[in-house]
Structures are given as structure tokens and as C-alpha cells.
Amino acid sequence: MYSSTLGRAPGPRNFFIVQNFRPGTTVTMIPVLLSLSLLLGTTVPQDTQAGPYSLTFLYTGLSRPSKGLPKFQAIAFLNDQAFFHYDSESKKAEPLEPWSQVEGMEDWEKESQLQNAREEIFLVTLKDIMDYYNDSKGSHTFQGMFGCDLWSNGSTGAYWKYAYDGRDFIKFNKEIPTWVPLDPAALQTKKKWEAEKVYVQRAKAYLEEECPGMLQRYLNLSKTHLDRQAPPSVSVTSHVVPGGKRTLQCLAYNFYPQGISLQWNKANKVSESESAESVLPSGDGTYQSWVVAEVSHQDRAPHFCHVKHSGLSQPLKVKWDERQKAQVEGNVAPQPQ
Structure with a gap:
């Protein structure tokens, strides 16, 4: 989900x-x-x-x-x-x-x-x-x-x-x-x-x-x-929740203007939405938003966070794998938290 x-x-x-x-x-x-x-x-x-x-x-x-x-x-x-x-x-x-x-x-x-x-x-x-x-x-x-x-x-x-x-x-x-x-x-x-x-x-x-x-x-x-454009920095993290599920979070921050699209998918197939989060002001003139995915703890397939924003020259794709390492495909590197 x-x-x-x-x-x-x-x-x-x-x-x-x-x-x-x-x-x-x-x-x-x-x-x-x-x-x-x-x-x-x-x-x-x-x-x-x-x-x-x-x-x-x-x-x-x-x-x-x-x-x-x-x-x-x-x-x-x-x-x-x-x-x-x-x-x-x-x-x-x-x-x-x-x-x-x-x-x-x-x-x-x-x-x-x-x-x-x-x-x-x-x-x-x-x-x-x-x-x-x-x-x-x-x-x-x-x-x-x-x-x-x-x-x-x-x-x-x-x-x-x-x-x-x-x-x-x-x-x-x-x-x-x-x-x-x-x-x-x-x-x-x-x-x-x-x-x-x-x-x-x-x-x-x-x-x-x-x-x-x-x-x-x-x-x-x-x-x-x-008219200024500030592309998002992106962070992908995960943690295991009770019941054997793993929660993946894709956080985009320090971007302007506020319009942004965030989406998790697996093997380039978008799954049913679980919940939708908001875009919130960061207090410094920029915005932040995030999207959460819940997957099986045994799921070893790669998962991708897709990011679209007007400050990006092309959509950004950040990969999460079973080793909890994020890899980026695009022009903005993921930022650790």
C-alpha cells in the first residue's frame, strides 16, 4: 500500500x-x-x-x-x-x-x-x-x-x-x-x-x-x-513497525514554489494510495512535504520515490532498497537526516 x-x-x-x-x-x-x-x-x-x-x-x-x-x-x-x-x-x-x-x-x-x-x-x-x-x-x-x-x-x-x-x-x-x-x-x-x-x-x-x-x-x-525557483532536497528513510511491516518515508524540503508531486511506486507500477500528506511552510520562505509507504518486511524489491517540481530540470527518482540505502536518479542528491 x-x-x-x-x-x-x-x-x-x-x-x-x-x-x-x-x-x-x-x-x-x-x-x-x-x-x-x-x-x-x-x-x-x-x-x-x-x-x-x-x-x-x-x-x-x-x-x-x-x-x-x-x-x-x-x-x-x-x-x-x-x-x-x-x-x-x-x-x-x-x-x-x-x-x-x-x-x-x-x-x-x-x-x-x-x-x-x-x-x-x-x-x-x-x-x-x-x-x-x-x-x-x-x-x-x-x-x-x-x-x-x-x-x-x-x-x-x-x-x-x-x-x-x-x-x-x-x-x-x-x-x-x-x-x-x-x-x-x-x-x-x-x-x-x-x-x-x-x-x-x-x-x-x-x-x-x-x-x-x-x-x-x-x-x-x-x-x-x-518567480524564484528552489528545487527540493530529498531524503528517503525507513523503519520497521509492529506486525512485520516496514514504513518508507520520502521527504522533500527547502523547495519553492509550493506545488510538488511525490509518489512511491514499485517496479514502475503505482500502487493504491494509502494516505496523502500536505505541503507545509518551513518558516523560511520554503516548503516541505512527504509521502509514506507501508510494505512487507520481507519485501526485497526496489521501491522508488518520484518527485516532480518546477525547480527541477527533470523529474527526480530516488530508489530505496532492502539495505535502506537511497540512490538517486535525477539532478538533486538525497539528503541524509
């Missing part, structure tokens, strides 16, 4: 609470609104250089902030790479590596002022929702996600959504245009936001014009950071 995976790590379009986030530190994300990714529909994977390129803003507001979790924070992403951070404690929009080395990305003082204004509106909305449900005694989370996509053929896409305590709350339909309530309390928010039609038109213009314009400007300055 073999397991295989064609991995694509979740990008910023899932909602997350980000803990202890400061420039130069590792981002720890706790997914709290997993269902919301379904609302965004199917998109073209970001592991192809044809696009799309994306600019995404993720806002999180907490009614009861704690140490390491500020009352409000905003993170902006270019594709899957966070490029600036703002929170209610620092009151500063600060570029992250490697974007801090790119001149002309933003006037960071003006960006700090803009995020401060958005913070005030965001937290007022959170309070309005809590008042509607008489939830003042509990701990509550309000999150927003908006942004746009840009393909190499010039076409664009956009999205703007909010959630309260992990439930879909309200989203913007730019075709009508209008805010679409997804929660009873959102009817009140819709009326408040649409009291002046100019705000609806501004939201539509932001998604269709301003956001794609910003994204194109960022790409002109730093596209090479998003």
Missing part, C-alpha cells in the same frame, strides 16, 4: 489568526475559518509562472486580545509571501524580508496612517456585531480578507469577504455592486456601509482598478522574488 500526494499548500486565502508576528520572526498561523476558502471558488494554482499573481490583505480583530495577539493586525501577501505587517500595538506598517530591501514599494508612513484608519472602522464593526448578539462577555474574532489576482494575459479577479467567530458574515459582489449579508447581524452592517452609495462605488473601484494597479506596480519592482 502506497500513499501519494500532489501538494499545494494553502495560500493566504484561508483565514488565519497570526500569533507573535513581528518583522524577522516566524509566522505561526492557526486556521480558524477553514470553510471560508470554499467561498473563493476555484483559482489557478500559484505554482505556475503564468500566474495568477495575487495581492491579499488579511485583517484580524479580537475583542479580548492577549499577550502576543494584538487587538488588531493586518498582513499583506504577494502570492504566498507576507510582505508587510501592521498591528494596533506598533501602529506601523513595516515591510518584511526580502521586501524591505526593495525601494519604492510603498510610502510606509502613509501606509501606516491608512491601516490605522482601517483599524478603527474594523473594530467598530466588531463591536456592532457583538452588540447585536449581546456577546460582550465572550471572546470574539472578526476577520476580513480582500484582494485581487492578475494573470499574464491581463485578466483580473477580485474578492472581499468577512467572517465572525469562524462563520461567514458578509461579502462584496462587485458585479451588482452590493454587500451580500451571510449572517443576520450583517443586515445591519450592510445598511451602515451602504448608507452612502459612494462607498459601494469606491469598493468596486478598489477591486477592479486600484488593487490590480497596486499589484502590477509591486510586480514591476519585485517580480523576481515571486
Whole structure:
């Protein structure tokens, strides 16, 4: 029995609470609104250089902030790479590596002022929702996600959504245009936001014009950071488990972008999948993934881990034999653990 995976790590379009986030530190994300990714529909994977390129803003507001979790924070992403951070404690929009080395990305003082204004509106909305449900005694989370996509053929896409305590709350339909309530309390928010039609038109213009314009400007300055290719290092290991079975693991790591295919097979025949693992961020801008196979302890036939990634000039095939020695066929050598 073999397991295989064609991995694509979740990008910023899932909602997350980000803990202890400061420039130069590792981002720890706790997914709290997993269902919301379904609302965004199917998109073209970001592991192809044809696009799309994306600019995404993720806002999180907490009614009861704690140490390491500020009352409000905003993170902006270019594709899957966070490029600036703002929170209610620092009151500063600060570029992250490697974007801090790119001149002309933003006037960071003006960006700090803009995020401060958005913070005030965001937290007022959170309070309005809590008042509607008489939830003042509990701990509550309000999150927003908006942004746009840009393909190499010039076409664009956009999205703007909010959630309260992990439930879909309200989203913007730019075709009508209008805010679409997804929660009873959102009817009140819709009326408040649409009291002046100019705000609806501004939201539509932001998604269709301003956001794609910003994204194109960022790409002109730093596209090479998003187009970089880092091929995977590969490690093959094994150990015997109770019952006479042997578990083989093929680990790929230090690769970018996140799209990768890992697959075990025997004598060039793919067996039935046993389980599929995920692609996970390593914390340094690269990714890791693995695939596991369970074989009989008496099985002495060679087994192969096949690896496909855009950073490889050709697919990689790593062989495991009964002596637990890995041999590589391709252009990246296996790395011992």
C-alpha cells in the first residue's frame, strides 16, 4: 500500500489568526475559518509562472486580545509571501524580508496612517456585531480578507469577504455592486456601509482598478522574488513497525514554489494510495512535504520515490532498497537526516 500526494499548500486565502508576528520572526498561523476558502471558488494554482499573481490583505480583530495577539493586525501577501505587517500595538506598517530591501514599494508612513484608519472602522464593526448578539462577555474574532489576482494575459479577479467567530458574515459582489449579508447581524452592517452609495462605488473601484494597479506596480519592482525557483532536497528513510511491516518515508524540503508531486511506486507500477500528506511552510520562505509507504518486511524489491517540481530540470527518482540505502536518479542528491 502506497500513499501519494500532489501538494499545494494553502495560500493566504484561508483565514488565519497570526500569533507573535513581528518583522524577522516566524509566522505561526492557526486556521480558524477553514470553510471560508470554499467561498473563493476555484483559482489557478500559484505554482505556475503564468500566474495568477495575487495581492491579499488579511485583517484580524479580537475583542479580548492577549499577550502576543494584538487587538488588531493586518498582513499583506504577494502570492504566498507576507510582505508587510501592521498591528494596533506598533501602529506601523513595516515591510518584511526580502521586501524591505526593495525601494519604492510603498510610502510606509502613509501606509501606516491608512491601516490605522482601517483599524478603527474594523473594530467598530466588531463591536456592532457583538452588540447585536449581546456577546460582550465572550471572546470574539472578526476577520476580513480582500484582494485581487492578475494573470499574464491581463485578466483580473477580485474578492472581499468577512467572517465572525469562524462563520461567514458578509461579502462584496462587485458585479451588482452590493454587500451580500451571510449572517443576520450583517443586515445591519450592510445598511451602515451602504448608507452612502459612494462607498459601494469606491469598493468596486478598489477591486477592479486600484488593487490590480497596486499589484502590477509591486510586480514591476519585485517580480523576481515571486518567480524564484528552489528545487527540493530529498531524503528517503525507513523503519520497521509492529506486525512485520516496514514504513518508507520520502521527504522533500527547502523547495519553492509550493506545488510538488511525490509518489512511491514499485517496479514502475503505482500502487493504491494509502494516505496523502500536505505541503507545509518551513518558516523560511520554503516548503516541505512527504509521502509514506507501508510494505512487507520481507519485501526485497526496489521501491522508488518520484518527485516532480518546477525547480527541477527533470523529474527526480530516488530508489530505496532492502539495505535502506537511497540512490538517486535525477539532478538533486538525497539528503541524509
